[in-house]
Amino acid sequence: MNPKFQRLALLAGPETVDALSHTKVIVFGLGGVGSWCAEALIRSGIGHLKIVDSDTVCVTNINRQIQATPETIGQFKAEVLKKRLKEIAPEAEIAGYNTVFSRETAGGFGLEEADYVIDAIDSLTHKLDLIEYACARGKRLFSSMGMAQKLDPTRLKTGDIWETEGCPLARLVRSGLRKRGLALHFTAVYSPERLPLSEAESVCGSGKCLCPARPDASAEWCSSKKVINGSAVTVTAAAGMILAGLVIQDVYGHG
Numbered sequence: 001m002n003p004k005f006q007r008l009a010l011l012a013g014p015e016t017v018d019a020l021s022h023t024k025v026i027v028f029g030l031g032g033v034g035s036w037c038a039e040a041l042i043r044s045g046i047g048h049l050k051i052v053d054s055d056t057v058c059v060t061n062i063n064r065q066i067q068a069t070p071e072t073i074g075q076f077k078a079e080v081l082k083k084r085l086k087e088i089a090p091e092a093e094i095a096g097y098n099t100v101f102s103r104e105t106a107g108g109f110g111l112e113e114a115d116y117v118i119d120a121i122d123s124l125t126h127k128l129d130l131i132e133y134a135c136a137r138g139k140r141l142f143s144s145m146g147m148a149q150k151l152d153p154t155r156l157k158t159g160d161i162w163e164t165e166g167c168p169l170a171r172l173v174r175s176g177l178r179k180r181g182l183a184l185h186f187t188a189v190y191s192p193e194r195l196p197l198s199e200a201e202s203v204c205g206s207g208k209c210l211c212p213a214r215p216d217a218s219a220e221w222c223s224s225k226k227v228i229n230g231s232a233v234t235v236t237a238a239a240g241m242i243l244a245g246l247v248i249q250d251v252y253g254h255g
Contacts, residue, residue, distance in 0.1 A: 002091065005045045016252045021047035023251055026111060027118040028052045028101050028130055030077045032064035032236030033144045033243070034120030039066055040244035042085045048093045049085070050109060053077045054100040064233040101126050106133050116247050119143035120240070124169070128176045135184040142246045144239050145170040145190035148229035153238035155193045158246065160185055166192025189242050191235070 001014055002021075009017045025046050027038045030053035038051050056076050061068035067081040078096035085094050099105055101121065106129065111117060117134045119141060121127040127143075134141045143161070146169030157164075161177075164170035167190040177184060 002045070004089070008044060012248075012252050016248075017045050019251050019254075020045040020248065023116070023247070024048040024050075024114045025116045025118065025247060026050040026052065026109060026114045027120060029120035029122065029144075030055075030065070030067070030081055031061070031120065031122065032231055032233060033147055033240045034118065035066040035068075035077070035081055036237040036240030037118055037120060037243040038081060038085065038240075039088070040241050041247060042089045042092055042094070044244065044248050045089075046092065046247070050095045050097065050114070051078050051081055051085075052097040052099065052101060052109060054098055064231055064236045066237075101130050101133075103129050103133075106130075111139065112137055114139060116250070117141045118243050118247075120243070124172055124176060127173065128180065131173070131177070131184060131186065132180065132182060135182075135186060140250065141186040142243050143173075143186055143188050144243060145173070145188050147191070147236045147239050148231040149195050149197070150191050150193045150235045151195060151232055152191075152193050153235045155191045156189060156235070156238055156242060157191065158187055158189050158242060161188045164188050164190045166190075166194065168194070187246060189239050189246075191239075197229070 001009060001017055005017045023046055025041055025048070027034050030038065030051055038049065041049060056074055057068045057072045057080060059073055067077055067084055072080045076098045078098050082094050082096035097109060111134065117139045119127060119130050121130060131141065131143065145164065145167045161170065161173060162185070170188060170190050
């Protein structure tokens with residue numbers, strides 16, 4: 001057994017650590033939630049990980065995304081995070097994709113081979129596309145709902161998507177599933193907390209945008225958003241840790 005995971009073995013047993021080393025996970029969305037989830041998975045001994053995000057690092061990401069530093073601004077999130085994760089676990093098989101999940105790209109990630117699918121996507125349409133695609137293939141899916149406009153990580157909850165309450169994004173996901181005629185069931189991480197909007201004005205997506213020029217114009221998302229909401233690492237990282245924890249607990253429970 002790899003000595004890096006001895007403390008986990010003392011907790012969950014060497015059988016679980018061995019099972020984690022053979023587990024295949026794919027994380028879609030490497031923002032304030034997905035980036036922390038990916039790192040937690042690698043630090044927990046996941047042996048096969050794919051990470052997917054079309055965006056590049058912006059200075060405004062530094063407050064909550066693990067791969068975002070002043071030195072990585074302008075670089076693709078998936079590439080920067082893959083490098084970091086390989087430094088932690090060079091023995092792990094890690095693949096990064098600088099693209100977005102959509103109906104058109106769905107077949108390019110080898111999702112069918114994954115044991116677990118993590119949804120940390122912000123875009124509602126792409127989120128629904130992933131949920132539909134993964135569930136249609138019987139994949140174990142854990143999905144993050146909205147983590148913006150929240151400051152209290154102790155209010156985070158998990159539950160079936162149809163049992164979530166108080167989360168605007170979860171409500172939109174449920175509505176989107178109904179419009180598609182889908183009664184799918186999967187575990188969502190969500191919070192009913194919603195702080196009022198701050199009077200501070202975001203310049204993202206405007207002529208005064210703080211983001212650097214993208215190497216690929218299709219990776220720019222800010223201008224397409226109706227509202228840029230505030231977010232805190234204490235909440236987004238906690239949600240990412242919960243998502244990783246759901247994977248680890250499920251592997252442990254099947255050991």
